[in-house]
Amino acid sequence: MSGIVSGINYSLLFGGTSSASDTAASMLTTLYSGATASSSTAVSTGNPIVDLKLAEQNQTADVAKEAKNPTVIRDLAAFTAGIANAKDLNTALQNPNVLKVLLTANGMADQLQYTALASKALQSDPTDPNSLVNQLSDTRWKTLATTYNLATKGLAGLQDPTVQSQIANQYESVTWMNSLDQATPGLAEAIQFKQQASQITSVDQILGNPINWDVVLTALGIPQQIAYQDLPAQEQAVSSRLDITKLQDPTFVNTLTDQYLLAKQQQAQSTSATPSLDALAVQASGLVV
Numbered sequence: 001m002s003g004i005v006s007g008i009n010y011s012l013l014f015g016g017t018s019s020a021s022d023t024a025a026s027m028l029t030t031l032y033s034g035a036t037a038s039s040s041t042a043v044s045t046g047n048p049i050v051d052l053k054l055a056e057q058n059q060t061a062d063v064a065k066e067a068k069n070p071t072v073i074r075d076l077a078a079f080t081a082g083i084a085n086a087k088d089l090n091t092a093l094q095n096p097n098v099l100k101v102l103l104t105a106n107g108m109a110d111q112l113q114y115t116a117l118a119s120k121a122l123q124s125d126p127t128d129p130n131s132l133v134n135q136l137s138d139t140r141w142k143t144l145a146t147t148y149n150l151a152t153k154g155l156a157g158l159q160d161p162t163v164q165s166q167i168a169n170q171y172e173s174v175t176w177m178n179s180l181d182q183a184t185p186g187l188a189e190a191i192q193f194k195q196q197a198s199q200i201t202s203v204d205q206i207l208g209n210p211i212n213w214d215v216v217l218t219a220l221g222i223p224q225q226i227a228y229q230d231l232p233a234q235e236q237a238v239s240s241r242l243d244i245t246k247l248q249d250p251t252f253v254n255t256l257t258d259q260y261l262l263a264k265q266q267q268a269q270s271t272s273a274t275p276s277l278d279a280l281a282v283q284a285s286g287l288v289v
Contacts, residue, residue: 044183048261051184055191059176066176075101076168083164089155093119098158105170106144107192107211109178125151139208186264189215190257197253201244203235216242219260 044051055062066072078097086092093099099118103111111118121141124132131151133142150157157163177188193215199205206212217224220241226234246252 048184048187048265049258051180051187052190052257052261055177055180055187059173059191063173063176066179067172069175072172072175076171079167079171080164083155083158086155089123089150089158090119092155092158093122101171102158102167104174105167106140106147107174108140108144109174110210111138121145122148122150137208138210139205140210184261184265185268186214186218186261190261193260194253194257197247197256200247203238203242203244206238206242207231207234215257215260218263219256221263 045054075097079101082095082098083092086095086098094115096112096115099115100109100112102122103109103118121133121136122145124134124141124145126133126142126146126149128134133145136142145151148157148163174188174192177191180187180191181189189211192211196212200212206216213224216222216238217226220238222237222241226237229237
C-alpha cells in the first residue's frame with residue numbers, strides 16, 4: 001500500500017507499523033467549540049480541504065468584512081469601555097465584556113463561564129513555579145498570562161493602545177474563523193492549529209490545549225476517551241503515533257489538518273445520517289413505512 005489515499009499522503013502521518021485500522025479508528029466530536037460567532041455567509045464547496053485553502057486565501061478580506069459586523073463593533077466598544085472605566089485590574093477582569101473579548105481573541109471562549117478562574121489565572125505570575133497558571137493542566141492559561149504579563153503590568157497592560165489594537169484584530173480574526181464552522185465543521189480549529197503547530201515542542205502542549213488535542217487525536221484516530229487515563233498513558237498514546245518534530249514541517253502539518261477535516265466531515269455526515277430516536281420510534285410503530 002502506497003499510503004496515498006484521496007490525494008493525501010498518509011505515510012506522513014503514520015509510521016510503518018500503523019495499519020488501515022489506525023486510520024479508520026473512532027473519531028469523536030471536538031471537546032470545545034470555541035464559541036463567539038456571528039451569522040456566517042460562508043458556503044462549503046463540499047470538500048473541506050478546498051474550503052480550508054479558500055479560507056486561507058481570502059482571510060485578509062474576510063476578516064476586514066468581519067470587523068464591520070455590528071456585533072463585533074459593539075463587543076469591542078464594550079471591551080474598551082470596560083477597561084477605561086475599571087478602577088484596577090481585578091475590576092477589569094471581573095467585567096464580562098472585557099473577558100469575552102480577551103478570552104475569545106486568544107482562543108479561550110470555552111472558558112468564559114469560569115470568571116473567577118480567569119481573573120486569578122490572568123493575574124498569576126507565570127515565572128513563579130508555585131503560581132496558579134503553573135498548576136493548571138490547561139496550558140493556555142500560562143500562555144495567556146505570559147503574553148500579557150498582567151501580574152507585573154497590572155491594568156496598564158490592558159490599557160496600552162497597542163495591546164488593545166492587537167486584541168481587537170485577534171477578536172475579529174477568531175470570530176471570522178468560528179463563523180466558518182457553520183459551513184465546514186472543524187475549519188476554525190484547522191486554521192488555528194496550522195498557525196500554532198510550529199510552536200508545539202512537546203506532547204503536553206497537545207494534551208494541554210483543546211485545539212491541538214482535537215486536531216491531533218482526531219487526525220491520528222486516537223479515541224478522545226484517553227482523557228480518562230492517567231497522564232503517562234495519554235502521552236504514550238500520542239507520542240507512539242506522532243513524531244513531534246514533524247510539526248516543524250509545513251507539508252506534514254498540511255497533511256495532518258487535511259486528515260482532521262476529512263474526519264470531521266465524516267463525523268458530521270454520520271451524525272446527520274443517523275435517525276433520531278423519535279424517528280426510530282415512529283418507524284417501529286408502523287406509522288412510517
